[in-house]
Each structure stands twice: as structure tokens, then as C-alpha cells.
Amino acid sequence: RQIVFATNNAHKLSEARQILQPLGIDVLSLADINCHTDIPETGTTLDENARQKAVFIKEHYGYDCFADDTGLEVDALNGAPGIYSARYAGPGHDSQANMHLLLKNLEGKQNRRARFRTVVALIEGSKVTMTSGECPGYVTTEPAGSEGFGYDPVFRPDGFEITFAQMDSSQKNAISHRGRAMTKLAAILACRR
Numbered sequence: 001r002q003i004v005f006a007t008n009n010a011h012k013l014s015e016a017r018q019i020l021q022p023l024g025i026d027v028l029s030l031a032d033i034n035c036h037t038d039i040p041e042t043g044t045t046l047d048e049n050a051r052q053k054a055v056f057i058k059e060h061y062g063y064d065c066f067a068d069d070t071g072l073e074v075d076a077l078n079g080a081p082g083i084y085s086a087r088y089a090g091p092g093h094d095s096q097a098n099m100h101l102l103l104k105n106l107e108g109k110q111n112r113r114a115r116f117r118t119v120v121a122l123i124e125g126s127k128v129t130m131t132s133g134e135c136p137g138y139v140t141t142e143p144a145g146s147e148g149f150g151y152d153p154v155f156r157p158d159g160f161e162i163t164f165a166q167m168d169s170s171q172k173n174a175i176s177h178r179g180r181a182m183t184k185l186a187a188i189l190a191c192r193r
């Protein structure tokens with residue numbers, strides 16, 4: 001079956017495809033449905049934002065779809081950047097700036113405990129189904145690795161001595177927040193056939 005992934009993030013798309021395509025789920029991008037707009041994201045939780053993005057695409061383009069909202073929650077920063085992960089350093093700043101601001105705000109802090117959390121909203125017809133995935137770990141003191149995207153160079157998942165950016169995408173997918181959420185999504189979609 002085919003399903004649209006309501007994201008403008010090409011890295012998210014390729015991670016999702018790596019899990020879903022081998023299971024026979026064809027993941028279409030927004031470009032594939034000729035959508036080139038920014039999707040509004042004004043919620044106060046990952047749940048709200050994921051739902052809002054999926055509903056927007058369903059309402060404006062008519063496609064069944066799913067959306068992913070992801071945040072990095074850092075204990076010593078009371079859960080920041082959280083839902084603001086994409087715009088932590090302010091509008092117009094890229095993910096390099098976000099990552100460096102995070103390292104700066106954690107300078108000298110002993111507690112570097114953090115977790116990535118992904119919430120996925122699936123919309124089929126008028127029915128919304130939510131699923132999620134988490135990956136606990138630590139924020140490192142300096143970036144390492146060149147794979148992945150976003151905060152990957154400074155996030156070391158529990159049980160590993162390397163960052164997400166030092167893993168290949170299949171290794172990251174096997175343990176990551178998004179990998180876990182997409183695996184659950186695949187199980188839900190498999191039940192529909």
C-alpha cells in the first residue's frame with residue numbers, strides 16, 4: 001500500500017523508508033503529491049504537532065498520511081529543547097547552530113541525561129492513530145561523526161560508546177526513537193491489509 005509522509009525533512013523520510021519499504025509500504029514524499037508548502041506547527045506538545053501536520057495534509061491534499069514530531073529532551077535543561085528542537089537557536093538558524101547552542105547551555109553541567117522522543121500521527125480517512133518511540137542517552141561534550149542529521153553528532157544512546165552520527169542508518173534505526181515509532185506504525189499498517 002501507499003502512504004504519504006507529511007514531512008519536509010528529507011532525513012526523516014529516508015529513515016522511515018528504510019523501515020517501511022521492505023515491508024511493502026510505499027512511502028510517498030510531499031513532493032510526490034505536489035505539495036510544496038510549509039506545514040503549520042503551532043501546538044504545545046509533540047502529540048499536538050504530529051496530529052496537526054497529518055491533519056493539514058489530509059485536509060488540504062486529501063491523502064491518508066502520517067507525520068512525525070520529534071524532540072530532544074534534556075533533563076538539566078528541564079526538558080528543553082523539546083518541541084522547540086527545530087528552532088532552538090531561533091528562526092533562520094540551522095541545525096548546526098541549534099546543536100552548538102545546546103552544547104553551550106550544557107557547559108560545565110554534570111548531568112547530561114537526555115532522550116529523543118518521536119510521536120507519529122497516522123490519519124486514515126477521519127481516523128487518527130497515535131504511536132511513539134523513545135531513545136534514552138546522553139548529550140556528549142563535543143560533536144562526533146558525520147552520519148544522520150540534527151543533534152545526532154552530540155547524542156550517545158544508552159549502551160553505546162558512539163553517537164548516532166557515528167552509526168550507519170540501519171544501526172541508528174534499530175534503536176532510535178524514530179525507528180521504534182516507525183516499527184510500531186508498520187505493525188498498525190500491516191493490520192489494515
Ligand code: ITT
Pocket residue numbers: 006007008009012041068069070071072085086095148149150151152164176178
Ligand atoms: P517536519 O516538521 O517537516 O517533519 P522538522 O525537521 O521541522 O521536519 P520537527 O519539527 O520534528 O521536524 O523538529 C525536530 C528537530 O529535531 C529537527 O529539525 C532536527 O533538527 C531534530 N531531530 C529530529 N529527529 C532527529 C534525529 O533522529 N536525530 C537528530 N536530530 C533530530
